[in-house]
Amino acid sequence: MQPEGPPQGDLAGRAFPLGDWGEPAERLDELYRWVERGALETVAWYLADRVWKRRGARVLRGGAAAGAVCGAALPLLDLARVMGGVAPWGYLALLLAVACVAVDRYFGLTSGWMRDVATAQAVQRRLQVLQFDWASESVREVLGPAEGTASEATERCLGVLRRFSEDVTDLVRAETGDWMVEFRSGATPVGIQAAVASGGRADVAGAGRFPSPPGVNARPNMPRQRPPEPR
Template identity: 80%
Template sequence: MGQRDEPGDLTGRAFPLGDWGLPAERLDELYRWVERGALETAAWYLADRAWKRRGARVLRGGAAAGAVVGAALPLLDLTGVVGGVAAAWGYLALLLGVACVAGDRYFGMTSGWMRDVATAQAVQRRLQVLQFDWAAESAREVLGPAEGTAGEAAERCLLVLRRFSEDVTELVRAETADWMVEFRTGCAPLGSQVGEGAGGRGLEGAVAQARFGVPSGPGSTRPNMPRQRPPETR
């Protein structure tokens, strides 16, 4: 694992400034700006996934080949099919296979591309929700009757865009935090990074838990405290 650049780390994206004399055009401009940023973020993670997946396949293929060769050569040496140096080459193959496994875990190839896929899919799902929410707000204003004043309608649209931007930022922050933990440890477990698979549900659950805290109520679980023995009466 080495130096890594996040999308927009160095330059960022300037907030578009415009004239609110035409609120509909201004809101449409802001929506395009937010949507473009989400698409760029998802595209960055998908591009980052590509080379990591290739590296993971090479390392995992090397580990499998080393295990097969390392197990086959000593057996052939015992049967006398090959020369006496086959066992030494078998041990070397096993060593190379172990090195491939260690390299995959240390450099985070497999876990990295799985995490990239999870984050990209999570951003795409958020974008789909935004698109339907924005269509609902637009239909509400066109079909009517409009709820409240024009200022309140614009405030609702801005709230939808702000919440979406916060969700995408939180997804990127959570993925970056996982990468930092893996970079420090060198071998973070896969289950804690991808959750329930490449769909990103585990990542979303971690974000929701960090935002809303541990659930409480009749259905929530709580640790069982040991019962204390009542004092004896004399």
């Protein structure tokens, strides 16, 4: 599985815009544009990253479908004596189909571009919420603060930007965590995958798949005692 990782801008970080707070409105507008630009760059990165993954996944899945069809049709044609000696090619086609599916699963192309699309859409939805919240705060500032002071309004705007930045960071972190789990467990057996995903703990839900030998963790059966008879 090829490492893809998070967006490069998130790894390198972006310098926080510093300036004079003598004009709070201009500083807030600058911070909003900085936060919005970072979100748009994150969306653009995920949408660009999903392009080559989707193309590779389509090629592999198309090869798997073609191999499965040829693997089923060629032995039948050989059996019906329509085309003689093509049965071995059918087995080779089936092997090719299995190889295409295995390569797709190992390199995570299908799951990768799906994660990219889901993360980009989630960031876009959160950005729309930010835009409406910021418009609401701007209208409130134009109409005049109905409650609180200008300092409280500034803190409220900063809180909106901070929550948005934290939400976008959590979305990227969640996608990166899913990729890391898939990358670590891509070439390992299924049992090891479950152990890695659960942090090394035993799978309680799957404990009933393999029954324990008799006598292991079994509660001893004590003989029931009769209550004493009244004299």
